[in-house]
Amino acid sequence: MPKTTPFHNCLAPYNETGIWKHWSGYLVAPRYQYSTIAEYYAIRNSVAILDTSPLFKYRISGPDALRFLQSVMIRDIGQCKIGDAQYTCWCNSDGFVLQDGVILRISDDNFRLTAGEPSLHYFRATASTLDLSNLEIEDLTNDYGILAVQGPHAYSTISQLTDATDSLSYFELAQTEIEGSPVLLSRTGYTGDLGYELWIKAEDADRIWQCLISAGHDYNVIPIGLEALKMARVEAGLLLLDVDFQSARFAWVDEQRETPIELGWRWMLRKLAHDPRDFIGRDAIEKQMTEGSNRWTTVGLSIDWNDYERVHLEAGIMPPKYELYCESTHNIYRRGSHEWDYAGYATSFLFSPILKKPIAIAKLPNELAKPGTEVDLEIPIIKKNRNVLARVQRMPFFNPTRKTDQPARKAAL
Numbered sequence: 551m552p553k554t555t556p557f558h559n560c561l562a563p564y565n566e567t568g569i570w571k572h573w574s575g576y577l578v579a580p581r582y583q584y585s586t587i588a589e590y591y592a593i594r595n596s597v598a599i600l601d602t603s604p605l606f607k608y609r610i611s612g613p614d615a616l617r618f619l620q621s622v623m624i625r626d627i628g629q630c631k632i633g634d635a636q637y638t639c640w641c642n643s644d645g646f647v648l649q650d651g652v653i654l655r656i657s658d659d660n661f662r663l664t665a666g667e668p669s670l671h672y673f674r675a676t677a678s679t680l681d682l683s684n685l686e687i688e689d690l691t692n693d694y695g696i697l698a699v700q701g702p703h704a705y706s707t708i709s710q711l712t713d714a715t716d717s718l719s720y721f722e723l724a725q726t727e728i729e730g731s732p733v734l735l736s737r738t739g740y741t742g743d744l745g746y747e748l749w750i751k752a753e754d755a756d757r758i759w760q761c762l763i764s765a766g767h768d769y770n771v772i773p774i775g776l777e778a779l780k781m782a783r784v785e786a787g788l789l790l791l792d793v794d795f796q797s798a799r800f801a802w803v804d805e806q807r808e809t810p811i812e813l814g815w816r817w818m819l820r821k822l823a824h825d826p827r828d829f830i831g832r833d834a835i836e837k838q839m840t841e842g843s844n845r846w847t848t849v850g851l852s853i854d855w856n857d858y859e860r861v862h863l864e865a866g867i868m869p870p871k872y873e874l875y876c877e878s879t880h881n882i883y884r885r886g887s888h889e890w891d892y893a894g895y896a897t898s899f900l901f902s903p904i905l906k907k908p909i910a911i912a913k914l915p916n917e918l919a920k921p922g923t924e925v926d927l928e929i930p931i932i933k934k935n936r937n938v939l940a941r942v943q944r945m946p947f948f949n950p951t952r953k954t955d956q957p958a959r960k961a962a963l
Contacts, residue, residue, distance in 0.1 A: 552570075552572055552575060552576060552577045553575055553576050553577070554576065554577050555576050555577075555578070555601055555603035555604065555695055556603060556694075556695035556750070556752040556753075556755035556756075557601045557603065557695055557697065557755050557756075557759055558577060558601075559756065560755070560756055560759040560760070561579065561582070561601060561773055564582045564772075564773050565579050565582050566582060566583055566584060567579075567581060567582070567583075567584060569581075571776070573604040573776070574604040574605075574606065574666075574668075575604070576603065576604040578601065578604060578775070578776060579773075579775040579776070580775045580776050580777050581774075581775035581776075581777045581778065582772070582773050582774070582775055583772075585873070586775070586777040586778050586781070586873050587872050587873055587903060588772070589772065589774035589775060589777070589778035590774075590778040590781050590782065590903055591903070592701060592770070592771070592772050592774055592778070593700050593701050593741050593743055593774065593778060593779075593782050594701065594702075594743065594782070594903075594904055595701070595702065596701055596702065596703050596769050596770045596771065596772075597699065597700070597701040597702070597703040597704050597706075597707050597766050597769045597770070597771045598699075598700050598701050598771070598772060598773070598774040598778070599697055599698070599699055599700075599762060599763075599766070599771060599772070599773050599774070600697070600698040600700065600773070600774050600775075600779055601695070601696075601697060601773070602696045602697070602698050602740075602747070603694075603695040603696050603697075605664045605665065605666065605691075605696060606664065606665045606666070606667065606668055606669060606670075606689070606691050607662065607663070607664055607689070607690040607691045607693075607694055607696070607749075608662065608663045608664075608665070608669065608670065608673065608687060608688065608689060608690060609660070609661070609662055609663075609686070609687070609688040609690050610660075610661045610662075610663060610673070610685070610686075610687050610688075611659055611660045611661065611685075611686050611688075612659055612684045612685040612686045613659055613684040613685075614677075614682040614683070614684040614685040615659045615660065615661055615685055616628065616658070616659060616661075617680075617682060618673075618676075618677055618680065618682050618685055619653065619661060620827050620829065621676075621680055621827070621828070621829055621830065622640050622673070622676060622829060622830055623638045623639070623640050623653070623829065624638060624639055624640065624641060624810055624815075624818055624819065624829055624831070624832075624835070625637075625638040625639075625818050625819075626821065626825050626827065627653060627655075627661075629821075630653060630655045631655065632655050632656070632657055632658065633655065633722055633723055633724065634655055634721060634722055634723065635652055635653065635654050635655070635721045635722065635723050635736050635737075635738050636652070636653045636655075636721070637650070637651075637652050637721075638650065638651065638652075638653060638818065639651070639810060639813075639815065639818070640830065641798070641809070641810065641830060641831030641834075641835070642798050642799070642830065642831060643830055643831055643834070644798075644804075644807075644831065644834050645809045645810075645831040645832075645833075645834030645835040645837075645838060646798035646801075646804070646807035646808065646809055646831070647795060647797070647798060647807075647808055647809065647810060647813060648669075648672070648797050648798050648799050649665050649666060649667055649669065649791065649797055650666075650789070650791065651663055651664045651665040651666070652664050652736075652738060654723050654734065654736060655723075656723075656725070656734075662690070662734070662749070664696075666791040666792075667791070667797055667799075667800075670687065670689045672799075673687045674687050676830070692752070693751065693752060694749050694750060694751060694752060695749075695750050695751075695752055695755045696747055696748065696749055696750070697747070697748045697750065697758075697759070697762065698739050698740065698741075698745060698746070698747050698748075699745060699746050699747075699748065699762065699766075700739050700741045700743055700744070700745035700746075700782075701741075701743055701744065701745065702743070702744055702952060703766070703769035703771075704743075704744050704745050704746055705744060705746075705957035706769060706957075707762065707765045707766040707769060707771060708735070708746055708748075708762070708765070709957075710765040711728045711729070711761055711762070711765055712726045712727065712728055712733070712735065713726075714726035714735050715735070715737075715746070715957070716959050718735070718736075718737040718746075719737065719954075719956065720737055720953065720954040721736070721737060721738060722736070722737055723735060723736035723737070723738075724736075728748075728758050728761055729757055729758065729761055731750070731751065731754035731757060731758060732751065732754075733748050733749065733750055733758065734748070734749035735747075735748055735749075736749075740779060740782075740783050740786075740788055741779065741782040741783065741786060742782060742783065742785055742786020742787070742788065742946055742948060742949065742950075742953060743782065743786075743950060743952070743953055744950070744952045744953055744957070745953075777875065780875055780877075780898075781875050781900055781902075781903070784875070784898050784900040784902075784909065784910075784911060784947075785900070785902050785904065785905065785909070785946065785947050785948040786945075786946045786947075786948060786949070787850060787911070787945025787946035787947060788946075789813060789814075789848070789911065790877075790898070793877045793897055793898060794813075794848070794897045794898055794911055795808050795813055795848075795897075796808075808848075809834070809835060809838055809844060810835060811835065811838055811839060811844040811847075812844045812845060812846055812847065812848065812913075813848050814847060814848040814849070814945070816839075819835065819839065822836065822839070842916070844916065845915075846894060846913045846914055846915050846916070846919075847913070847914060847915075847916055847919040848911065848912070848913055849911075849912055849913075849914055849919050849942050849943070849944075849945070850909065850910070850911060850912070850942065850943040850944060850945040850946075850947055851882075851896060851909065851910040851911070851912045851925070851927060851940040851941065851942060851943065852907065852909055852940065852941050852942075852943040852947070853907065853908035853909065853910065853927060853938055853939070853940045854938065854939040854940065854941065855907050855908075857938045857939040858907075858908055858938050861929075861931060861936045861937075861938050862931060864936075865931045865932050865934070865936070866932075867931070867932065870901065871901050871903075872901065872903060874899075874900065874901040874908075875898075875899070875900050875901075876898070876899040876900070877897070877898055877899075878899075879895050879896070879897065880895060880896040880899055880910065880912075880927055880928055880929060881894075881895050881927075881928040881935075882894045882895055882896060882912060882914065882925050882926065882927055882928070882940075883925065883926040883928065883937060884918070884925065884926070885924050885925060885926055885939075893914060893915065893918055893925060894912055894913045894914040894915065894918070894925075895912065895913055896910040896911065896912040896913075896927060897910075897911050897912065897913065898910060898911040899929075902947065902948070904948060905947060905948060909943075909947050910927065910940065911945070912927075914942065918942070919942060920942060921941075921942050921943055921944050922941060922942060923941065923942040924939060924940070924941055925940055925941075925942070926938065926939065926940070927939075927940040
């Protein structure tokens with residue numbers, strides 16, 4: 551039987567469609583309204599609330615907590631100060647990515663971590679292999695719910711309930727209270743916009759939900775489902791597990807596995823030359839970086855609108871625009887004299903409502919990964935595949951300054 555999140559009873563009345571899907575065994579709404587576009591624009595124009603409680607949540611604590619994370623994560627967690635969050639990933643010994651997640655540092659030896667797949671057994675087994683005994687790894691998934699409050703008015707909404715937002719910079723966190731209930735608040739999110747995420751004890755879920763809805767009333771706050779979130783994350787150039795990459799743990803062959811370099815996460819390793827840690831997968835990753843032997847690179851694609859319109863009109867239809875999001879594979883070919891010269895593939899495709907054009911996240915060989923490079927993207931139109939011009943573009947596609955800028959503080963009463 552599927553489980554429900556701590557916020558399910560609050561969210562169910564908003565679900566006009568009556569449609570629920572499974573996410574890690576929990577019921578979640580793909581959308582609450584009949585049209586996803588209104589929920590998408592809540593992220594970009596006002597404020598939206600998303601229930602991300604199905605994420606797996608862990609507490610890693612004890613004198614050996616930092617040593618454990620330093621041995622597992624590819625980023626130097628020692629550089630993550632108390633009160634900071636850090637996006638990172640962890641790999642197997644061959645340097646292939648197992649998962650990505652966000653680490654929150656509460657104190658010297660107390661961390662929280664989110665993950666898309668269950669990782670408790672892996673973490674505990676790895677700790678045992680490393681002979682780390684002064685360490686506790688706990689699964690908090692059922693104890694806490696998480697709400698993501700995202701959009702231009704996210705600050706204005708939450709700042710009515712706590713002053714902790716005033717001092718939070720991008721990827722910082724604070725322990726605070728809302729209506730007397732403890733909340734772990736971080737300035738993080740998966741939309742590429744101004745936003746916050748709140749860890750809330752399951753027993754406090756109803757009360758804090760009502761507080762957020764009341765605080766966001768003047769900003770037209772609405773709950774959003776996964777469809778709107780996925781649209782926003784493509785614009786932000788954020789990769790999705792099981793869509794843009796697979797966990798090396800569940801892949802059958804190495805062709806399905808990818809390294810941090812191949813996923814475009816080289817930035818996580820900028821200081822590797824000055825980092826003495828012997829984390830899992832380091833040797834393989836360092837060798838790939840030195841030799842430049844990555845098989846492909848994850849890039850953004852901007853689809854040429856004139857060509858996109860042309861191929862649809864030639865098929866006798868208008869080009870689709872709104873609510874066009876696709877997670878299926880689209881082949882990519884080299885442009886030139888040889889037709890159907892396979893080059894790579896796109897994993898996520900979206901007609902961006904705010905950019906007014908189609909975009910995609912794709913895998914291309916190194917020689918085609920330079921921004922501005924032209925390729926042919928294959929798209930299906932009325933049971934026939936057609937090629938459309940696309941150009942490599944750096945991600946994120948959409949990157950508003952409000953995401954990282956310090957919001958204007960509330961005026962003194």
